[in-house]
Amino acid sequence: METKDWNDGRPTAFQRLVFIFVTLVLVPASIFGSLAIKARFSDGPSVVFSGGPLITGDLITGSGSGSEPDWSFVRDIREFELQLLNPVNSRRLWIVEVDNKLYLNSNYMGGLRQRLWKRWPEQAERDGRALIRIDGKRYERSLVRIRTGSIIDRITQAFSDKYPVNMTPEEVKSEELWLFELAPRNSITIGDSS
Numbered sequence: 001m002e003t004k005d006w007n008d009g010r011p012t013a014f015q016r017l018v019f020i021f022v023t024l025v026l027v028p029a030s031i032f033g034s035l036a037i038k039a040r041f042s043d044g045p046s047v048v049f050s051g052g053p054l055i056t057g058d059l060i061t062g063s064g065s066g067s068e069p070d071w072s073f074v075r076d077i078r079e080f081e082l083q084l085l086n087p088v089n090s091r092r093l094w095i096v097e098v099d100n101k102l103y104l105n106s107n108y109m110g111g112l113r114q115r116l117w118k119r120w121p122e123q124a125e126r127d128g129r130a131l132i133r134i135d136g137k138r139y140e141r142s143l144v145r146i147r148t149g150s151i152i153d154r155i156t157q158a159f160s161d162k163y164p165v166n167m168t169p170e171e172v173k174s175e176e177l178w179l180f181e182l183a184p185r186n187s188i189t190i191g192d193s194s
Contacts, residue, residue: 044081044090044133051090054083054131057138068184069139071097075162077134084120084143085129091120095134095182096158102132102182103146103155105167110176121178132182146179147172155179 011019045051060069074080074097082104083090093104106121124130128143146152156167156177171177 044083045092051081053088054081054090054133054138057133057136059138059140061140068100071100071102074102074134081133082120083131083133084123084127085131086127087123089120094159094163096155096162098151098154098158102141103158104143104180104182105155105159106178106180107165107167107171108176109178110174121180124180128180129185130182140185141182142185143180144183146181152179 044054044056074095077095079092080095081090082093096103106118109118109121124143125145130141130143132139132141146155152169152172156169156172156179159165159167167177172179
């Protein structure tokens with residue numbers, strides 16, 4: 001007497017669950033992880049992932065107070081690329097110009113999201129040496145955190161006018177919002193360890 005196989009060659013429920021798990025979880029996770037790793041070795045960030053060092057583009061340098069470009073063109077720039085020198089990685093961020101000085105921000109600094117996701121603001125506060133790339137040109141900068149002063153009102157208003165956000169000086173005071181000036185880096189050169 002021959003024994004009949006109950007599933008007649010069809011996958012079992014367990015086999016179907018394993019297939020669904022692999023298809024819905026492991027395959028996308030593998031693709032996501034591969035793209036993130038690839039971005040770390042790329043010239044600059046991708047739309048989603050942090051990237052490697054900013055390599056291409058003319059490096060605009062200068063020293064002295066008269067050598068700063070006219071930054072008013074930044075009013076038409078939505079995002080720029082920022083690379084810290086320590087650690088060397090890059091990201092896309094928002095930027096505003098106020099009185100021919102450049103500023104960037106980091107929101108959500110007071111909660112769990114910051115501790116798990118945003119490490120660059122604290123890294124920039126420790127070592128502010130950076131490169132920025134705007135319209136294919138690179139500039140040496142120093143990130144200087146802005147905590148107080150009347151300029152905060154103007155910076156938060158500039159961000160609120162340019163982007164779909166409502167930034168306030170109160171957020172800066174409560175440290176939920178961090179602001180940085182992208183100041184000239186005249187005396188430090190790229191690769192300098194001081």
